[in-house]
Every structure is written in structure tokens, then in C-alpha cells.
Amino acid sequence: MGLMAREETRTRKSTTVRGPAATDAPAGDAPTGAATRAWATRLVVVGIVLSAVNLRPAITSLGALLEEVRDGLGMSGSVAGLLTSVPPLCFAVFGVMAPRLARRFGPGAVVCAGMVAITAGLLIRPYAGGTAGFLAGSALALMGIAVSNVLMPVIVKRWFPDRVGSMTGLYSMALALGTAAAAAVTVPVTRTLGGNWQSGLAVWSVLAAAAVLPWIPLVRDRGTASAERASARGEPSPPLRITRSRTAWALAVFFGLQATAAYITMGWMAQIFxxxxxSAGTAGLLLAVTMVMGVPLAFVIPRVATRLPHQGPIVIALGVCGLAGYAGLYFAPAGGAWAWAVLLGVSNCAFPLALTMVGMRARTGAGVAQLSAFAQSTGYLISIPGPLLVGVLYQHSGGWGLPIALMTGLMLPQMAVGVLAGRNRTVEDEAAR
Known part of the structure; x- marks a missing residue:
């Protein structure tokens, strides 16, 4: 309780944003307005959690069945590497559109549409026929993930300005839970469904469809939508040249390098084992262990990060875990498999840390939206070559020595730029100089 109180006090002092949950109602309608706001806030929490759960199964379910998909579609190692590079490409291309769409339609409506796109993409891609159709279905699902990725920090900042750390932790924990669940149960579920990899991938569309439901009343509720737009118009939004901010660039590069490590892990770690x-089942469980490590840590790390004036020590600790995990994969991939899975799972918690720093490095909701779009879109562009290079190196070297060396080499600059991004400053101040 003391931690929560300190976090709320500190956040209230550092932000002037008032989200829809804090929108004033007329005096005569105070009880009704308060009840409506409470109802809407609970619905937003449910929507955030369910949406976060669906932001990675499209990727980790494919990682667990990558060999079966390659055989079924006749993919080479290089094409499979391209397939693992599609997520960051889509995140970069479509994520940059999210702030503009949110200003026009409202963040809730855009996230709702994103969940619909995820549902459709997951249902279509296994049965589209051929590699091109599979890539197109994947791109549709990833488009929905991309806009939701960018807008989740915006929704947290707008609806919960006094609980950024706690809500980011809840969102990150739900994301990690969905990621781990898809990695752990995709192979067993596929076997239960007769060993058909198409059914094993398509089943995740059911979970995505459930995430659409909480957002529908918010989209149809004109009062809530109007409150969101009024809040957006009420925020001070002077011209912000985000590219003038060194912190924004450091955060974008940090985001890109941690995304590179994460997507290499999600796409290739099971195959390394x-x-x-x-065995295939054990490899899926090892990937699940890596992903499930983020469930508790993704809740703890954002709350710890908001208490520190500088997040550099957390960046260093996560990076050291990653280096140790890569060393283990190189020297004893099977003998110490469970230990390496745990260490890489801890290292992958750089993602919730990056999301937390997005909320901390900007003062206003408009600044968070701009920083989130810039850091994520630029970061995902940076991450595109990584999984593809791993596939090419694996195919041409015939082993995992060179790919693991690449992963190790990328972790060092990730730690350096993470320390720079963790400094206590805001992009608004830097961009104004």
C-alpha cells in the first residue's frame, strides 16, 4: 500500500492529464455520472487485460509449430526467417498510423478494430493456402496488434494517470501470460485436434474474439467517446519535434534491440532446443518457461522502475541475464536448457521496462502518444533484420554458433542505449531546446 501511495503521489505531481475517468459531470447528474465513469473504468480494465493477452499468441503459437508450418508450406530456412521478421515490419508500418487513427476515432474504437483484425487474421492464415496467403493472414493479425501496441500506453495514461506503473504492470503481466500460454499449449492442443497444425493455429482466434467484446460498449457509448475526444482536445499539444529528443532516440533504439532479442527468442529458441x-513438446515448454517468467516480473518491474530516478540499473541487470542465457545456449543447450530458458525469460522483461519508460519520459498524454508511436515504430524497424539474419546464418552455417554470436553482440548496445533512455528527463523539454 505504501508503494502504491508513493507511486500515485509522484505521478500526480508529474502529469496534468485527466482521462475520461476523471471527466467532470454536471452537479445535478453527479451520482449517475460517477456510476457511469466507474462502469466504464472497469470495462476499460477488462478490455486492457484481454487485449494484452492477445498481443503475442499470433507469434508464439507459430514459433511452437514453425517446423510443421515449414514442412506443410514447403518453406526454406530463409523464408522461415522472413516469416519471423514479418511481426516487427507490420508493427513499424502500421504502428505509426495509430495516433492519427486514435485522434479521429478514439483509442478505444481503434483497439476494438485491432482485436477484430487479430481474430480474422488468426482464423484466415492457416487455411489461406500457400506461403503468400499465410503471410497475408499473418499481416492482418499483426496490423491489429500493431495499433494496439502503440495505443495501450496512451489508454493507460489517459484513463489511469495516477497509476501508470501499476496499470502498465498489469497490462504487461497479461501480455506475458498470453505469450506463455500460446507457447505452452499450442503443441498439446494441436495433438488433441488430430495433429493438424492449421487447427492448432486457428484455435487462438477464439481468444481474440473474446477481446473484442469489452470495447464494443465503449465504442457505442457516445458519452464515453466524447469524453475521450474532449480530453484529447483539452491537453496542451504544442508542436513536438520528437526527433530532436536524444531520449526519444535512445528509447527507440532500446526498444528495437529488445524487440530483436524477443522475436528471435520467440521464433527460433524452440528450434534451437x-x-x-x-523433444518438440519439451521445447515448447521451455519456450513457455521463457515467456512465463514475464508474468510476475512484468508486474513488478514497472512498479520498481517508477520508484527510481534512473532505470539504468534495471537495464544492466536484465542484459547480464541475457548474456548468461546466450552463453548457455552455445555451450550446453540441452544440458542446462531450463536454466537458459529462465535467464532469457528474465532478459525479455526489457519489454515492460521499455513501455514503462515511454510513460515516464513524457509529461502529457499527447506526448506519450507521440513518443509511443515513434519509439515503437522506429524500434520495430530496427528489429526487422534480426530474425531474418538468424535464419540465413542458420541455413548457411548449418548450426547455431553464428546466430547465437549475433544475439550476444546485439545485447551490448541494448544495455548502453537503455542506460541513456533511463535518465530522468522528458522528451518535451529536450524537443523544446
Whole structure:
């Protein structure tokens, strides 16, 4: 309770944003207005959690069945590497559109549409026929993920300005839970459905469809939508040249390098273990362990980060875990598999840390939206070559030595720029100089 109180006091002092939950109602309608706001706030919490759960199964379910998909579609190693590079490409291309769409339609409506796109993409891609159709269906799902990725910090900042750390932690924990669940149960579910990889991938569309439901009343509720737009118009939004901010660039590069590590892990780690002699089911469980480490840590790290004036020590600790995990994969991939899975899972918690820093490095909701779009779109562009290079190096070297060396080499600059991004300053101040 003391931690929560300190966090709320500190956040109230550092932001002037008032989200829809804090919109004033006329005096005569105070009880009704308060009840409506409370109802809408609870619905937003449910929507945030369900949406976050659906932001990674499209990727980790494919990682668990990548060998079966490659065989079924006749993919080479290089094409499979391209497939693992599609997520960051879509996140970069479509994520940059999110702030403009949110200003026009409202963040809730855009996230609702994103969940619809995820549902459709997951249902279509296994049955589209051929590699091109599979890529197109994946791109549709990833488009929905992209806009939701960018707008989640915006929704948290707008609806919960006094609880950024706690709500970011809840959102990150739900995301990690969905990621781990998809990695853990995709192979067993596929076996239950007769061993058909198409059914094993398509089943995740049901969970995505459930995430659409909480946003529908918010989209149809004109009062809530109007409050969101009024809040957006009421925020001071002077011209912000985000590219003038060194912190914004450092955060974008940090985001890109941690995304590179995460998507290489999600796309290839199970295959590394399988090539070392680990069974397919156990390899899926090891990937799940890596993902599930983010469930508790994704809730704890944002709250700890908001208490620190500088997030550099957290960046260093996560990076050291990553370096140790890569060393283990190189020297004893099967012998110490569970330990390496845990260490890489801890290292992957750079993602919730990056999301938290997005909320901390800007003072206003408009600044968060701009910083989130810039950091994520630029970061995902940076991350595109990584998974593809891993596939190419694996195919041409015939082993995992060079890919692991690449992963290790990328972790060092990730730690350096993360320390720079963790400094206590805001992009508004830097861009105004």
C-alpha cells in the first residue's frame, strides 16, 4: 500500500492529464455520472487485460509449430526467417498510423478494430493456402496488434494517470501470460485436434474474439467517446519535434534491440532446443518457461522502475541475464536448457521496462502518444533484420554458433542505449531546446 501511495503521489505531481475517468459531470447528474465513469473504468480494465493477452499468441503459437508450418508450406530456412521478421515490419508500418487513427476515432474504437483484425487474421492464415496467403493472414493479425501496441500506453495514461506503473504492470503481466500460454499449449492442443497444425493455429482466434467484446460498449457509448475526444482536445499539444529528443532516440533504439532479442527468442529458441535433441513438446515448454517468467516480473518491474530516478540499473541487470542465457545456449543447450530458458525469460522483461519508460519520459498524454508511436515504430524497424539474419546464418552455417554470436553482440548496445533512455528527463523539454 505504501508503494502504491508513493507511486500515485509522484505521478500526480508529474502529469496534468485527466482521462475520461476523471471527466467532470454536471452537479445535478453527479451520482449517475460517477456510476457511469466507474462502469466504464472497469470495462476499460477488462478490455486492457484481454487485449494484452492477445498481443503475442499470433507469434508464439507459430514459433511452437514453425517446423510443421515449414514442412506443410514447403518453406526454406530463409523464408522461415522472413516469416519471423514479418511481426516487427507490420508493427513499424502500421504502428505509426495509430495516433492519427486514435485522434479521429478514439483509442478505444481503434483497439476494438485491432482485436477484430487479430481474430480474422488468426482464423484466415492457416487455411489461406500457400506461403503468400499465410503471410497475408499473418499481416492482418499483426496490423491489429500493431495499433494496439502503440495505443495501450496512451489508454493507460489517459484513463489511469495516477497509476501508470501499476496499470502498465498489469497490462504487461497479461501480455506475458498470453505469450506463455500460446507457447505452452499450442503443441498439446494441436495433438488433441488430430495433429493438424492449421487447427492448432486457428484455435487462438477464439481468444481474440473474446477481446473484442469489452470495447464494443465503449465504442457505442457516445458519452464515453466524447469524453475521450474532449480530453484529447483539452491537453496542451504544442508542436513536438520528437526527433530532436536524444531520449526519444535512445528509447527507440532500446526498444528495437529488445524487440530483436524477443522475436528471435520467440521464433527460433524452440528450434534451437529441438536441434540439440530436445523433444518438440519439451521445447515448447521451455519456450513457455521463457515467456512465463514475464508474468510476475512484468508486474513488478514497472512498479520498481517508477520508484527510481534512473532505470539504468534495471537495464544492466536484465542484459547480464541475457548474456548468461546466450552463453548457455552455445555451450550446453540441452544440458542446462531450463536454466537458459529462465535467464532469457528474465532478459525479455526489457519489454515492460521499455513501455514503462515511454510513460515516464513524457509529461502529457499527447506526448506519450507521440513518443509511443515513434519509439515503437522506429524500434520495430530496427528489429526487422534480426530474425531474418538468424535464419540465413542458420541455413548457411548449418548450426547455431553464428546466430547465437549475433544475439550476444546485439545485447551490448541494448544495455548502453537503455542506460541513456533511463535518465530522468522528458522528451518535451529536450524537443523544446
Amino acid at each position: 529441438r536441434d540439440a535433441g530436445v
